[in-house]
Amino acid sequence: MTAAEIRQSFLDFFKEKQHTIVPSASLMPQSPGLLFTNAGMNQFVPYFLGTEKAPYSPPRATDTQKCIRAGGKHNDLEDVGYDTYHHTMFEMLGNWSFGDYFKKQAIEWAWELVVERWGFPADRLYATVYMPGEGDPGSFDQEAYDFWAELYEKKGLDPKRQIVNGNVKDNFWMMGETGPCGPCSELHVDLTPEGDTDGKLVNMDSDLCIEIWNLVFIQFNAEADGSFRDLPAKHIDTGMGFERAVSIYQGTKGFTDFSKKPTNYATDAFQPIFRKLEELSGKKYEDIYPESVESDKSKLSEELKVAIAFRVIADHIRTLSFSLADGILLGNNGRNYVLRRILRRAVRYGRTLGFSGDKPFMADLVDTLVEQLSGVFPELGERADAIKENLQREETSFNETLDRGLAMFEDKIANSEGSLDGAFAFQLYDTFGFPIDLTQLLCEERGLKVDMEKFGQLMEEQREKGRAARTRELVRAADISTDQETEFTGFEADVTEAKVTEIHQQPDHLLVITDKTPFYVEMGGQMGDQGTLTHEGETYTVTSVQQLGNARAHAIDLSANIIVGDTVTLEIETTRRRPIEAHHTATHLLHWALHEEVSQDAAQQGSMVSRNRLRFDFNSGAVSQEKLDAIEDRVNACIKAEDSVSWIEVPHEDVKGNKDIQQFFGDKYGDLVRVVQIGGEEKALNGYSMELCGGTHVRNTKDLGIFKIKSEGAIASGIRRIEAVCGDAAWNWMREEIEKADAEGDDLRAKLEAANSQLTEMGEDKVEMKKFPHIMGALLMEGGDFEQINATFKHFKQHIELLREAGINAEKKLKKAQAGAAAKMADEALVSLLENGGNIAEVFEGPANLLQELLNGLKKKQFTGAAFLIVDDGQRLHLGAYCGEDARGNGLMAGKLIQELGPIAGGKGGGKPDQARGAAPERDKAEELKSAAAAKL
Secondary structure: EEEEEEHHHHHHHHOOOOEEEOOOOOOOOOOOOOOOOOOOOOHHHHHOOOOOOOOOOEEEEEEEEEOOEEEEEOOOOOOOOOOOOOOOEEEEEEEEEEEEOOOOHHHHHHHHHHHOOOOHHHEEEEEEEEEOOOOOOOOOOHHHHHHHHHHHHHOOOOHHHHEEEHHHHHHEEOOOOOOOEEEEEEEEEEEOOOOOOOOOOOOOOOOEEEEEEEEEEEEEEEEEOOEEEEEEEEEEEEEEEHHHHHHHHHHOOOOOOOOOOOOOHHHHHHHHHHHHHHHHHHHOOOOOOOOOOOOHHHHOHHHHHHHHHHHHHHHHHHHHHHHOOOOOOOOOOOHHHHHHHHHHHHHHHHHHOOOOOOOHHHHHHHHHHHHHHHHOOHHHHHHEEEEEEEHHHHHHHHHHHHHHHHHHHHHHHHOOOOOOOOOHHHHHHHHHHHHHHHHHHHHOOOOEEOOOOHHHHHHHHHHHHHHHHOOOOHHHHHOOOOOOOOOEEEOOOOEEEEEEEEEOOOOOOEEEEEOOEOOOEOOOEEEEEEEEEEEOOOOEEOEEEEOOOEEEEEEEEEOOOOOOOOOHHHEEEEHHHHHHHHHHHHHHHHHHHHHHHHOOOOEEEEEEOOOOOEEEEEEOOOOOHHHHHHHHHHHHHHHOOOEEEEEEEEEHHHHOOOOOOOOOOOOOOOHHHHEEEEOOOOOOOOOOOOEEEEOOOOOEHHHHHOEEEEEEEEEEEEEEEEEEEEEHHHHHHHHHHHHHHHHHHHHHHHHHHHHHHHHHOOOOOOOOOOOOOOEEEHHHHHHOHHHHHHHHHHHHHHHHHHHHHHHHHHHHHHHHHHHHHHHHHHHHHHHHHHOOOOOOOEEEEOOOOOHHHHHHHHHOOOOEEEEEEEEOOOOOOOOEEEHHHHHHHHHHHHHHHHHHHHHOOEEEEEEOEEEEEEOOOOOOHHHHHHHHHHHOO
């Protein structure tokens, strides 16, 4: 059977057993405590906990779940490529029962599939059951033992030989310190040639006895006092290593030949990627392995290094492609940094296969993976272009620093004995983006160790600086503890009467907590409110707002005469809030327009909205001016259409996974979420822009006035930033741009006219540029037609760009003409100078480039003597020294001549023994300088 057939056979089998086939969950985990989805049970946790009811009838499910174990508690990264079965990304086949069947059916069906349908030899299968040690929870799993024993006996096998006891480490599963838990049974396969180990290799980390399936019996709840109680509903949670099952089936030729150790990499799950890598690299893959993962990497043969590189790259391209398909990007924090490390490891191993930094190769593997797996995981095909774009961008970026970093590393280790300085390892990490595991790998390949103690110390110092920078402004606020809660009224109201519930005195202000407030605190990228607090006719300025737990505190002057229980009036400064709201709504429109014009994969990476501008960060390549104009036009069309902006609170479960509603991976949402939509009918959730958002917004797009993009550029590898403005801020920015452009235009026109004047004097044609009729100021002042103003503004900016190009062209043309004239002038001058013979000291009047033409002429004519040349361009003296073969033989050196003679006219310079240049400001010293040079020569 092929890998695809084995996968489908598993799913079909459990479908026959009335299980619903469910799609794999995203690699972006639902649990905030996980880096990645790392087990098949992750998506079903709510059903095990009883917080949600399984939506299947009967309550059974089966799936193949993509998993990553490359960080945190579960991390197989370092073993990849060195053994036959560890991966960072793998598929886990599973079947699940949510309060339905239990141990008997789970064990019998596992046996039926593996032994009766697939044909695994029963005598090579070892089942493990839970046997507690001293102090371990629960009791011996007699039930599981009896069910397994019956199956083995039917095959004429001795259960005492085939069933192995396992302790709490190997055969008891817990979700956490408290909560659902239970014993488990695993199936291990004896892969030794004779199959006669009697179970002695089970759980011994041997690749000749591999665990392929784990059946977890969730039957207890672990209590806080350490006791266990029976769950009212018992569950089944199983996980089979797909790649391992395939390797055993294919590696033993359908269980007929155990002479060679099976390996995951020899299967059709990996071979297509190897074939593509062979095509790209010109190297051949051999299925050879070191003696163990702990083998001395500095003593591996070249053939082994190549084989390991093939395996690492094949594994890592799967991990990266699946992650990117699920919207997990490469970055500098958390799971994003884990992926960046994996990409950089793959690129480093690519050097072993001969891939240079000139051409990225990882993206070239994606189509092979899509062809293999998009039928099972359609997201791979749907996002193939985005996957390739991200990989190419990241690899290109890393290649730019890899060579420099490697060169520094090689220089450093040339003087290192036994270990690498931890400070240098930190420099590689901090400056060149080398993950520490990559530096450790480079050292292991050369028999060195890294001073990790020093590296760790420097890392902690850096983290401490980061923590201090983030918290220094909030240290005092963070010291305040309160149980109060504040209701936010600011979605609907600008003014609210509220009751004071707590007051906290600070060194320079009071923090007043109230039961209600219209004041928005800075969060989600939106700036916080300012305004006033009024009590008994006295009004105090609220300078800032802070969130303290579930309460909101207003900072006012220490002199305020207020006590707990007072009723106060809180009023926001609407002249501040309204522009902030407008920029927030504009941010939503910008996000929507980016998806429409650039890519659906342009995901938000951060934002900031203030009264004067918005900032929006997103993952993408550079966005062309044409696309930026199209984005701007889309947003302005929405403003002109006067679309409604509305919001509604709905249960998160109702919208989770809805692709029409923007919601951000990793964000923590409560049971109720607020959907902000633009367009569509209120409460109908059918707008063209919909996002989960807790910020405040305008009520209609017309309130944005006009939208203009100020800039677009890179802020990190693969991350772009757009800054934009709307409303009054946009008009003000346009006026400023016109004023700057006007001033620049005057300067550009003056330079163009000067260049053209010189071109005319030299008999050359001028560079023409028509003057643009300036009507922009009048249009702005009179508040003319919106579209006409916008079009004229863009036209005006284009005119300045054309004027800039004309100036550049004129300068180029002038320099070319001057170079030609200087060359002709130099040729004529050298004819008479060289006729006189001997060394040369001379002053010329002409353009600065005449000097280089004179020097070039001397070299072309193979002048063997010495020359000191002075060119006066009307502003300063340009000095040149030339020493031919004979002059150098007589001890003259051009560089020294410039250094010694230049100061006579207040100048300096230098160069090589044969040719050197300098400059001097004192033009009246030209003849004195010539005389001194003649004496030297």
